[in-house]
Amino acid sequence: MVTDNSSVSSVTVNLVDGKTLSNNKLRVLVPGQLGEFTLIDFPPYTQLYINAVILSSETTSDDYSPSQFTLDNITTLPTITVNESGIATLFIGGTLSTSGDGTNQYINSNYDGIYNISISY
Known part of the structure; x- marks a missing residue:
């Protein structure tokens, strides 16, 4: 929940421990989780x-929202x-x-x- 947007606030799902961290005026109501992909064969x-690359830094929302977030990093x-x-699990934070x-x-x-x-391999 964004309580005040007069300065940039952020939320991070940490790759190392999976914890959700926020700063400034962004409050976490439900902790996020790492993205998890199973790679097979x-x-x-x-x-x-x-190699992970952001293609579009501005988010889109399921419902119309005048304000959008910026995907700063993954x-x-x-x-x-x-x-x-022949299986591996890939985790993504951001x-x-x-x-x-x-x-x-x-x-x-x-x-x-x-x-x-x-x-690649």
């Missing part, structure tokens, strides 16, 4: 190289190793920020950001 014990480990069954423009028209809705994950 790779050769066993293969090292995968991960975080992931640069490499992960596939298990003996940070969303408010505009800090003085308007406070964030509504209760789902907000989506667009990013690309490249995997």
Whole structure:
């Protein structure tokens, strides 16, 4: 919940421990969670190289909201190793920020950001 948008506030889901952290005037009502992707059909014990890039930094919402968040960054480990069954789990963390423009028209809705994950091996 954004209690005041007169300065930029942010919320982060930390990649290291999965904790949700917020600052300034953004209050967490329900903690976020890491994005989790299951990668399958790779050769066993293969090292995968991960690159995540934000494609659109402004979010969109399921319901019309005059205010949108900015997807400031996404975080992931640069490499992960596939298990003996050819499966790996990729976790994604990130940070969303408010505009800090003085308007406070964030509504209760789902907000989506667009990013690309490249995997090579």
